[in-house]
Amino acid sequence: MAQKKDLPQECKDCPSRGKGIFCDLEAAELDEISQFKVVNQFKRGQSIFVEGNPTFGLYCISEGNIKLSKTSEDGKDAIVRIATKGDVLGHRSIFTNTPYNATATALDDSVICFLDKKYILKKIQESPSVAQNIINKLSRDLGASEQRLADMSQKSVKQRLIELLLLLHQSHGIPQDNGSVLIDIKLTREEMASIIGTATETLIRTLSDLKNLDLITLDGKKIIIPDEKKLLEEVTLEY
Amino acid sequence: MSIAYKTYQPIDDTLLEEFLKQYPEMIFPKEATLFYKGQIPLTALILLEGEIVLKKNKQFYSLTPYTLLGANNLLQNKPCTFEAIVQPKTKVISIDKLSIKKILEQFPQIKNSIV
Structure with a gap:
């Protein structure tokens, strides 16, 4: 299984340019990173790292x-x-010197760049913007985790599901010709249930409820949101 | 059932002691794929204890201890033609890309130990 020939080797050609922690470095620094990083393609189901194992970078x-x-x-x-x-993965473990605290698995064909720990720590010393971006990221992650914890105890399954759909709508939504939005991410019902902290059967039942309210359309495993505003109103009504 | 993957010269004890002083030892509590076929290794590894299984053409092989896995592929950005799976409780030394380059310049004899 050869790597795709068109893997983005240069950071400046990355399709996610502007979203990562290194993206606002100068061109010469990005070129240096491009030399040091390792770029690999992962197929759906392949693991990037395993919870409990030592961190490399x-x-x-x-x-x-x-x-x-x-x-x-x-x-x-x-x-x-x-x-x-x-997004970046494995950043917390670099600073805490602890094993990976989760398992990372590709949900679909993914391209992932890797920088080893030694190089990252060197870069952080040389470029304050890298350190700042990582701190910002850690802060956002912490905030999101706290919010998630609160949501689990305070919000109903329906609310949590709608909020997940709205999040996926924003991050993975593909507008359709008729004005609806297709959520383009391969998540099983079990995985969705796991994300919002409920049983798979409950998730399926709740999806069905949303479908009956015409808030979503189900096309096999695909989820389509006809009108984002209606979904937003529904979650607001619930509060 | 795994068999030894070709014959590579283990790194000699003196050199190994040097590496142990300079580079971190790591223990893998869980089985994990270090790299899949067609991927580039993230770092070079020296197997100290335990087992790393190499899967090539549906055959399984055991990596010889005290050999250097992935160094050339890492330096040349060349995908591997096999998959490497580390077994639980395996202990390795991990050597990053920049350090590997320096090591090969300083100790050229280590080329015989590279898998």
Whole structure:
């Protein structure tokens, strides 16, 4: 299985340019990063790193979607985050010197750039903007985690599902000719249930409820949002 | 069932001691794919204890201990023709891209140990 020949080797050619933590470096610095990084393609289901294993460095998602999951003591997987292009993975473990705290698995064909720990720490010392961007990212991650924790206890399954759909609408929505938006990410019902912290059966039932209210359309496994505003109104009504 | 993958010369003890002083030892508690066929390794690894299984053409091989996995592929940005799977409780030394370059210049004899 050869790598795709058209993998973006240069940071300046990256389709996620402008979204990552290194993107606002000068051209010469980006060229240097391009020399040091390792670019790999991952197929759906392939793992990037495994929870509990030692950390090698930082991963930057150029294309694709990655699910981060944690395994409980009884072997159940819970999805803690979906990372998409421009996101970084493994950054916390670099600073804490602890093993990876989640397993990263490709949800679809993904292109991921890797920079080893030694190089990253060197870059942080040389370029304050890299350090600042990482701090910003860590702060946002912490905020999102706290919000998620609060949501689990305070919001209904329906609210959490609608909010997930709105999030996916924003990050993975593809406008259709008729004005609706197709959510273009391959998530199973089980994975969606895991993200919002409910049983798969409950998720399926709630999706069906939303469909009956004409808030979403289901086309096989695909989810289409006819009108984002109506969905937003529904979640507001629930509060 | 794994068999030894070709014959590579293990790194000698003196050199190994040097590497142990300079580069971090890592233990993998869980099985993981280090790289898939067609990918470039992220770092070069020296196997100290445990097992790294190499999968090529549906055959499985064991990496010889004290050999250097992935160094050439990493330096030349060349995809590997096999998959490497680290087994639980395996101990390795990890050497980054920049350091590998310096090591090969300083200790050219290590070329015989590169898988």
